[in-house]
Amino acid sequence: MRNMTEAELTEVVLQRYQDTPDPRLREILQSLIRHLHAFVRDVRLTEEEWLRGILYLTAVGQISDDKRQEMILLSDNVGVSMLVNMVSAGVAQAATESTVVGPFYVPGTPERQWGESIQQLPCDDAPLFVRGRVLDLAGEPVADAQIEVWQTNSNGMYDIQDPEQPEHNLRGWYRVNADGEFLVRTVRPVRYPIPTDGPIGELLNATSRHPWRPAHLHVKVTAAGCKPLVTHIFDAEDPYLDSDVVFAVKQSLVRKFEPVTASNSSREYGISGPCLELRYDFTIERTMPAG
Template structure:
């Protein structure tokens, strides 16, 4: 027993109160959380007023959460925590396409489309031909890979943000690769956009002198039997926010070329190959 609480023995005292028969992983995580949380308070000599401000911030963050908005995920994203957890849980062999954050705008059940189909349904934006292959680490094509793609429209909004304005499934679709592993579809060159910044997280960013913008990107969820699931983006290489993505989602390997097409079919052309690691392939 560590007895009564004191500043010097706060961590030991709190952690000693845990029961003996609790789940080991809970004990490990909570003991570490208490240790680092108490160390943080000591490190910055946290004042009572600052603690009360933090409680108010977390309370307002929770109050803003609902089915269509998750302010706590936004907080995690903007602190780089979401990307850290993603990186820890998606370590892959060299050469495999890297993961990045899933984001809040994926919608299950998007229509399966034919190769070459257009996913942009609102007639806005600069048309772009997206092409490439899904291959394994040895460069062999992956047949039957399911490519679930989604992006914002030319105004910087996803269809679920504007259900009364955009057509359903605008800039969304699923494509299934054939024997050569290739994919091909027409969308738009995506644009950068701000995350919702009218709540506590937006106020935090402003107080830190940070902007709320994400660089232009297209989302992909690529799955195939026997391979690790890939959640990623491709980013537009000349975007002004590449080096300051508010959710830290950019990785250099995910910056894709966007070149003038010059074929009369689309304005832009973007080529990107997705390299999948098998389930048994780790670092």
């Protein structure tokens, strides 16, 4: 036994993990150890600061539950979620760009019929119809695709955050038809602040950052033999596009919701009164030949 230098300690720790059987786990752990040790040396971290960091991460875990994922919020807010998406998505050049899933995705939402509204509460807002096709990279329809959509209510809260909303409000998935076409009925999304009543709010306050996400629809597109797509559709008129708190905006995903007159909405969608419309095709990558 002898006293070690800072660099020697890092090497000893790395050696202790050298026999990790899973090669990918070994690679990740050893890289993480190198970077964490380098970070401690770089900022000359004190024991008091280290303890504050431990207690902060503990609080992030303690506030998380089956309806709130503060750890994902933390990952989002330091840009790691978006960086992982950029590094790992591997989206083909001609495909629709992906972005973060976010902490409010809920699996097992109900199927909606063609043009059925995902808004389950009485609402005076003009309907928004999103229509288009799901295509492969060759421009051919993906006839067995499913489109899943979720968004906040007009109060800026998802159903799982808000006991006043029914379960699966503003959530649901749609089947495309034989031509790959879909018709989603919803309402115009609103900008909203991420939750600030916990550790992430403390971080935002300490760093003088705002908590706002620009208005968007979350969309997940899946089909047999195709790479899943998780993406957003952002409202082109939102003022927070250039400062999204989770860094998730991509220019190709920004769209304008076009107004439709009452006469045209009656003819196109069978409703009275004006509405909004977005025509949008999603392009996904096949991993197996069609058919």
